[in-house]
Amino acid sequence: MATVLDIRNITYQVEKQTILNDINWQIEEGSLITVTGPSGSGKSTLMRIIANLQPYSSGEIIYQGKSLDEYDPIKYRQQVSYAFQQPDLFGQTVEDNLRFPYMARNQSFDQNRAYDVLQSVDLSKDYLTRSIDNLSGGEKQRVALIRNIIIMPKVLILDEVTTGLDDVTKTAVRNLIKQVNQSGVTVLQVTHDDAEIKNSDMLVTVANEKLTQNKEE
């Protein structure tokens, strides 16, 4: 399989403290990789660096054969999408949130696609017009997640998106992640959940400033 992302010698320091030191990681296209490690080890930082949401001190990121520096940062983030652990919903309704990725790309909103993605996380069509204030925590998390995939990215980065969800919602989200991955999207998921670790093709651990790769058995 081709390498979609090549992380080369990435180091991240803040105020003389090294968070990540000389990280090298080749990510294969279409893989489902779990990133784990102790809390505060820099997993989220590394994911945000890969998503071009925060700078790094040194090193290089190659995406589809080209250095990240050569990409328009906006276009890059439209292809490498990052889903947050505790997301905020915008505007008034679910529709406002699902319209946003279209607005960002100057495309017209595809309502049928919105219905499809809602149903993929067990939310009925009428959720589209619901006020975000009337959603439960699990529903909010699912709406936030489908914002990232309503226009399918090439790489989807999930930062502990199932943390705090009930078992039913977790299963819906896991199934969606599996479906997304099977459609060819590379998925990097930060999680401590055993079931999600078992689902993945590879497990990597971020600890003590370093990243180690272990093939999942």
Add this chain to the structure above:
Amino acid sequence: MSHQLVANNSSVILSFILVLISLYIGWKEKLGVDKEIVIAVVRAIIQLTIVGYVLKYVFKINNWMLTAAIMLFIIFNAAYNAKQRSNKLPQAMWISLLAIFTGTGVSIFVVILTGSIKFVPMQIVPITGMMAGQSMVAVGLCYRNMNSYFKDRREQVMEKLSLGATPLLASKDIIRDSIKTGIQPTIDSAKTLGLVSLPGMMSGLIFAGVDPVLAIKYQIMVSFMLLSNTSLAAIIACYCAYKKYYNSRDQLITD
């Protein structure tokens, strides 16, 4: 009985009693503002005395270049003060200067075109002071609010960026709310004109014995000017300032 204005040296000195009242309150309530009040009073006396003599000279000379220079001086000072509220925002001085210059300049240019005022120092200098002062407050408020919005809504902005938004789209709500808070005081004071306060220009004209109806006409015009002035200054300041929260990779800058 004469209604002519009398502000001789002894009446000014007697009015100093009012400063003593505020100093007493500050001391009694342990507000820790005694030093600041004294500095403010001394500055006010020195600055206004100098300005009084300068204006007397400028009005007498009535030269358009000198009038323009005074305008620029006022705008520069307003920009400098607005910049102080920017929390070390890069290029805040240039942004403030552009915002206040445009807001003040456009408003004054339009009223000159209407023929309501003439480009003479006696009219231009006070009106520039009013406009630049108000846009200084608006721009300062915009900076302060924008800074706190970018702190409070940092995650939301990053989420929007991660969904493929440009920094402009990701910051749109912050820009809108900052502009709104910048111009809100001007809107509020326009709403209460005549009910709560008789504003500076109108009071000045009435003090000088001008017919209150004519004074009101001028005040209405000034209120219109203030609205356009603060709106323009706030919009320019916010649309220039938000970019400074991002680096060249369109990432939010960490404090």
